Amino acid sequence: AISHYAEGLESVLDSKQLLDHLDEEKRRRQKELDEQTARRKERTKRLEKEALDAQAKQLADYQASQAVIVKKLNKEAKAKVVDENNRTKALTATVKELNDRKEKNRIEAVLELKTNVDAVRAEVATMAEKHNRKIEKAKKQLEDEKESLLAQGLNPYVEFRKKQIEEEAAAREKRMKAAVEKNKADLAAQMEKEHKFIEKQEKAKRQAEKYEKEHRASLGRHVIEERNRAYIESKTSAHTEVLDPSGKAARVDPSQITDVADFTFGLGKTARIPKESMKKITDLIRQELKVDKEDFGESHETT
Numbered sequence: 001a002i003s004h005y006a007e008g009l010e011s012v013l014d015s016k017q018l019l020d021h022l023d024e025e026k027r028r029r030q031k032e033l034d035e036q037t038a039r040r041k042e043r044t045k046r047l048e049k050e051a052l053d054a055q056a057k058q059l060a061d062y063q064a065s066q067a068v069i070v071k072k073l074n075k076e077a078k079a080k081v082v083d084e085n086n087r088t089k090a091l092t093a094t095v096k097e098l099n100d101r102k103e104k105n106r107i108e109a110v111l112e113l114k115t116n117v118d119a120v121r122a123e124v125a126t127m128a129e130k131h132n133r134k135i136e137k138a139k140k141q142l143e144d145e146k147e148s149l150l151a152q153g154l155n156p157y158v159e160f161r162k163k164q165i166e167e168e169a170a171a172r173e174k175r176m177k178a179a180v181e182k183n184k185a186d187l188a189a190q191m192e193k194e195h196k197f198i199e200k201q202e203k204a205k206r207q208a209e210k211y212e213k214e215h216r217a218s219l220g221r222h223v224i225e226e227r228n229r230a231y232i233e234s235k236t237s238a239h240t241e242v243l244d245p246s247g248k249a250a251r252v253d254p255s256q257i258t259d260v261a262d263f264t265f266g267l268g269k270t271a272r273i274p275k276e277s278m279k280k281i282t283d284l285i286r287q288e289l290k291v292d293k294e295d296f297g298e299s300h301e302t303t
Helices: 002-072 075-151 156-218 221-235 275-289 298-302
Strands: none
Touching: 002 075, 075 156
């Protein structure tokens, strides 16, 4: 029992050493934060001084150049100097605005740093407080259950450690279950995303195959024959597909079966073209030239 009690004391001492270590870690982090803050302030002051010196030099050089220009220029150029002075004022206002903005940003950065430092302090204090409460609770529970366990013939330290191990195992099992559920949810979301992607690819593939099939169909022999048949019907006078169905004609004259004007049209040499075909050809030409049917041209005016 004395050895177990000694082990308990060693555990308490270990806890105290842990608290001392946490305090030391807290002081170390606080010191680092203070040093970072001091370095940042020093750097900010240096940058501000350099910026102000550069701006002062720039303004001094600019004013000196303006003075030289004013001495050299005539009355007509003085208006220009006034304009330059206005631009100088605008530049100064811009510089001031930039400086104000930089100062505001620096103030915000310092405030954010302070907030972060306070947050770290609060976090460290909370961790230490939780740890202390846990140790105190363990001590109190051990003292409360010590007599009862001893009356039952049990070792309080062994039983308490066994209970602590069981609690840690339960917490670990709970974390593992939560991790498994999260992995399942992530896997389901990933599978859904991959399913949508594959479905989109398959849809695009089906569409491409459809276009390819339609393209191949448009290049087939029946399509070409249908296109030739429609062209022949549109060009023949009787709108027939076959020029000589019986095959008994000695010859087939294009001028006799088509409504197309040849090179003799308009030269008085179209006597061989049938009258109906000539009427159709003339109407087509009038439509193309947008000539009224009652307009007979210059020949009508001279007669």
